[in-house]
Amino acid sequence: MLDLTMTIAGKPEVCKETFPVLNPANGQVIGHAPECTSDLLDAAVTNAHEAREPWLADPSARSSVLLDIAARLESNLEEFAALITDEQGKPLHEAKDELGGAVGDLRYYAGLSLPLDTVSDTDDLIVQVLRQPMGSVAAITPWNFPLGTAMSKLAPALAAGCTVVLKPSPYTPLSSLRFGELVRDALPPGVLNVVSGNDSLGSLMTSHPLVRMISFTGSVATGKKIAATAAADLKRVLLELGGNDPAIVLDDADVDAVADGVFANAFANCGQICVAIKRVYAPRALYGQLVDALADRARAARLGDGRAPGTDIGPLCNLAQRDRIEELVTDALGSGVRVVAGGSLTDGSGYFYEPTVLAGLKGDERIVVEEQFGPALPVIQYSDVEQAIAQANDSHYGLGASVWTADPERGRTLAPRVESGTVWVNTHQSGIPGQPFGGLKWSGIGVEGGSWGMLAYTELQAIHTNRMDQRTVSAQIGR
Numbered sequence: 026m027l028d029l030t031m032t033i034a035g036k037p038e039v040c041k042e043t044f045p046v047l048n049p050a051n052g053q054v055i056g057h058a059p060e061c062t063s064d065l066l067d068a069a070v071t072n073a074h075e076a077r078e079p080w081l082a083d084p085s086a087r088s089s090v091l092l093d094i095a096a097r098l099e100s101n102l103e104e105f106a107a108l109i110t111d112e113q114g115k116p117l118h119e120a121k122d123e124l125g126g127a128v129g130d131l132r133y134y135a136g137l138s139l140p141l142d143t144v145s146d147t148d149d150l151i152v153q154v155l156r157q158p159m160g161s162v163a164a165i166t167p168w169n170f171p172l173g174t175a176m177s178k179l180a181p182a183l184a185a186g187c188t189v190v191l192k193p194s195p196y197t198p199l200s201s202l203r204f205g206e207l208v209r210d211a212l213p214p215g216v217l218n219v220v221s222g223n224d225s226l227g228s229l230m231t232s233h234p235l236v237r238m239i240s241f242t243g244s245v246a247t248g249k250k251i252a253a254t255a256a257a258d259l260k261r262v263l264l265e266l267g268g269n270d271p272a273i274v275l276d277d278a279d280v281d282a283v284a285d286g287v288f289a290n291a292f293a294n295c296g297q298i299c300v301a302i303k304r305v306y307a308p309r310a311l312y313g314q315l316v317d318a319l320a321d322r323a324r325a326a327r328l329g330d331g332r333a334p335g336t337d338i339g340p341l342c343n344l345a346q347r348d349r350i351e352e353l354v355t356d357a358l359g360s361g362v363r364v365v366a367g368g369s370l371t372d373g374s375g376y377f378y379e380p381t382v383l384a385g386l387k388g389d390e391r392i393v394v395e396e397q398f399g400p401a402l403p404v405i406q407y408s409d410v411e412q413a414i415a416q417a418n419d420s421h422y423g424l425g426a427s428v429w430t431a432d433p434e435r436g437r438t439l440a441p442r443v444e445s446g447t448v449w450v451n452t453h454q455s456g457i458p459g460q461p462f463g464g465l466k467w468s469g470i471g472v473e474g475g476s477w478g479m480l481a482y483t484e485l486q487a488i489h490t491n492r493m494d495q496r497t498v499s500a501q502i503g504r
């Protein structure tokens with residue numbers, strides 16, 4: 026049983042109140058997390074605020090700290106992978122991939138520095154544009170990639186010279202609390218604080234007067250509430266919200282290759298990925314074949330405890346999410362929609378739901394229009410590609426999308442017509458360190474990733490210096 030501490034001003038903090046954290050594979054309590062009080066939150070934010078100036082003053086120290094943190098996380102990768110699997114449910118190999126990405130983010134941002142642009146540089150005048158860090162940042166994360174998402178915020182924020190108060194999801198707080206314990210003595214006190222609590226703690230963070238920026242990843246509904254709260258104080262926001270990614274399969278595609286790619290990118294992490302493929306548009310000529318090929322892969326996938334060797338797909342992270350998938354599948358059935366594979370809860374404890382493929386959809390069912398965020402994939406038939414693009418774009422979401430074709434150039438030509446922050450051709454979800462990632466429409470505001478991801482934690486400052494002799498200046502203005 027894990028009883029972990031929060032990190033505030035570089036010290037451990039516990040609270041009288043705690044809340045239980047469950048293993049979604051069996052519903053058992055695996056640990057407790059402190060329920061942060063408003064006084065302790067205030068201490069965390071105040072310390073982050075006060076730690077800003079010395080942290081900003083030394084970019085090379087920031088870089089060394091990020092490298093140190095990366096090394097500590099990497100040396101403890103097995104422990105953290107097991108913890109993520111236990112609190113979140115994903116198979117151990119996926120937890121290790123998540124941590125590999127987190128370590129990569131820390132190292133990538135350790136190597137970046139803030140740009141200094143010179144707009145004019147003459148004998149009389151120099152105008153330069155600096156990037157100033159926002160200050161103290163409230164970083165609020167969801168439950169699907171507990172440490173991956175935390176590092177995608179901490180790494181660029183700390184590299185840019187900001188200080189951070191991190192609040193993980195109440196479903197998956199343990200890995201972030203443990204991370205705070207691991208790196209506590211690597212940072213100056215107050216630079217990184219880790220607190221835990223329920224949604225109301227998030228609200229307290231976003232309305233705290235000393236928080237200058239909110240970096241949030243989570244649902245659209247919460248993102249809108251945060252934007253409204255932030256507006257009252259004109260706090261800056263970075264919002265990475267939900268997605269309903271379409272995969273558009275073109276009529277020249279190789280069905281087996283597409284089925285492999287689409288299945289992997291729809292069902293990884295049990296479908297609980299913002300940029301998972303969440304709806305597939307297939308041409309009439311390939312529709313039946315593609316549905317069958319996806320269903321074969323769904324039936325072959327091994328569902329189980331993420332700790333068990335050979336598990337392909339774990340449980341959903343929490344009961345509410347499993348109930349939502351069941352509700353959306355049930356809602357879609359009955360009007361010509363059929364379950365081709367899966368479609369049921371599994372027996373026993375744990376929040377399992379069979380990998381499910383649905384066919385015969387018109388495209389207006391809730392499971393197509395809403396973000397399902399789980400292991401149920403609707404496949405919709407189209408008759409011409411213009412119709413497929415129109416249906417893909419007919420959404421409030423705009424996070425990711427993909428085009429699947431034997432002709433990558435044809436895909437690349439179509440890609441800009443799809444309204445999403447990233448469009449992949451013959452893949453989905455892939456990224457390299459220098460690539461930005463963010464959503465259009467309801468999927469978010471701002472980007473993470475690459476140099477843009479660090480600039481997101483800064484504001485422009487222009488320094489305009491008149492180099493002329495002061496008497497010459499007076500003469501010019503007529504005195």
Ligand code: NAD
Pocket residue numbers: 165166167168169170174192193194195222223224225226227228231242243244245246247248250251265266267268298299300396398424464468469
């Ligand atoms: P959520 O919005 O319910 O919760 C996310 C976090 O916000 C949690 O820490 C929660 O405690 C906190 N929170 C809740 N209410 C709050 C409030 N009023 N003020 C401040 N904080 C509050 O989301 P979730 O269910 O944990 O995560 C799933 C969602 O996250 C999905 O929609 C998914 O697509 C999205 N997501 C997006 C990305 C991305 O990069 N775009 C990545 C991962 C997940």
